[in-house]
Amino acid sequence: GENVEQHPSTLSVQEGDSAVIKCTYSDSASNYFPWYKQELGKRPQLIIDIRSNVGEKKDQRIAVTLNKTAKHFSLHITETQPEDSAVYFCAPFQAGTALIFGKGTTLSVSS
Amino acid sequence: GAVVSQHPSWVICKSGTSVKIECRSLDFQATTMFWYRQFPKQSLMLMATSNEGSKATYEQGVEKDKFLINHASLTLSTLTVTSAHPEDSSFYICSARGLSGSYNEQFFGPGTRLTVL
Numbered sequence: 001g002e003n004v005e006q007h008p009s010t011l012s013v014q015e016g017d018s019a020v021i022k023c024t025y026s027d028s029a030s031n032y033f034p035w036y037k038q039e040l041g042k043r044p045q046l047i048i049d050i051r052s053n054v055g056e057k058k059d060q061r062i063a064v065t066l067n068k069t070a071k072h073f074s075l076h077i078t079e080t081q082p083e084d085s086a087v088y089f090c091a092p093f094q095a096g097t098a099l100i101f102g103k104g105t106t107l108s109v110s111s
Numbered sequence: 112g113a114v115v116s117q118h119p120s121w122v123i124c125k126s127g128t129s130v131k132i133e134c135r136s137l138d139f140q141a142t143t144m145f146w147y148r149q150f151p152k153q154s155l156m157l158m159a160t161s162n163e164g165s166k167a168t169y170e171q172g173v174e175k176d177k178f179l180i181n182h183a184s185l186t187l188s189t190l191t192v193t194s195a196h197p198e199d200s201s202f203y204i205c206s207a208r209g210l211s212g213s214y215n216e217q218f219f220g221p222g223t224r225l226t227v228l
Contacts (some may be wrong), residue, residue, distance in 0.1 A: 043204060043219040044155065067204060098145050099206075099217055101154045 002027040005101030006090055013080050015111045023090030024072040030092040032093055033066055033073045034099070038087045044101075047088075048075070080109045114138055115207050117220035124195055132223045134205030140185040141207035145217065146178075149202040150215055161188055168192045193225045 003026040013019050023033075034049035050057045050064045050073065057064050061080075066073040073092070077084055087106050091099035114137040124130050134144060143162050148154040159175075161167040161182035165179075169175045179191040192199055202224050206217040 041202075041222075041224075043221050045219075046216070098157050098160050099155075100157065103154045 002030065002092065002100040004092060004100055006020060006105055008018070008105060009103065010106045010108070012108045012110065015080060015082060015109055017080055018108075019075075019077045019080055019107055021075045021088055021090070021105045021107075022072055023074065025090075025092040027092070027094065028071065029094045029095055031060075033064065033090070033092050035062075035075045036089045036091060036101075037053065038089065038104075042087065044089060045054040056086065077107075080107075082109050082111050085109045112208070113216075113218045115141075115182050115205065115218045115220040116160050117205055117221060120221060121224040121226075123226045123228065126196050127194055129191055129193045130195055130225060132192075132203055132205075132225075134188045134190070134207065134220050136186045136207040136218070137211070139207075139209040139218075141188075141209055142185070143208045144182055144188040145206045145208070146180060146188075147204045147206070149204060149222075155204060158190075192225065195225070197227045200225055200227045 006022040007022050017095045031052040036044035037047045040045040048062050048064050050066050063076040084106050087104045089104050090102045093099050116135045146158040149155045156198045157170050158173045159167045161180050163182050163185050167180035182188040189204045202222050204222040205220045208217045
């Protein structure tokens, strides 16, 4: 099965700085690579994802990069804002199977 | 579109009783539903996968006789925690997957907070 490692577990930045979270996976069959944001007591929300045939995808301040050879993908948040404070999870999976979540990264953005 | 609801949003019960949680896909047909459990400050752990009309597939370490899952229709799955104990207190989240083009996105319910006294 999929073994997912996520680093760092906590990340504190100043407002306006960039934040990068890395996810390493083991299953070479994984072909979808989403990132979720979860606020306290709420459901996880898909914020960006990438498919295995693409190396990078950007959506405003958020980007995801994929290195399929090395089996890792990263979430990049630029110009961080206090409302970006949350727990972020990666969840690589193969189409047709369940999401297996990483342990999460708690991002704190201070103003 | 792609809305998933859960009921109840929170429940408190006494030790030894059973609790049923409902997960509904409101505007699409869910071919597969998933149940996750999340303890405080931890990740979401997959408990089981269910396909409509079939028996659920449980993850290793999840007791199928304790966590009964029924997926009788394409819009409803239920999780029953039988003989609940305080260690079952957790946040239970379901997700549903239909088919959207070639991408099988999972849509999450809002979660159910279970507290067992």
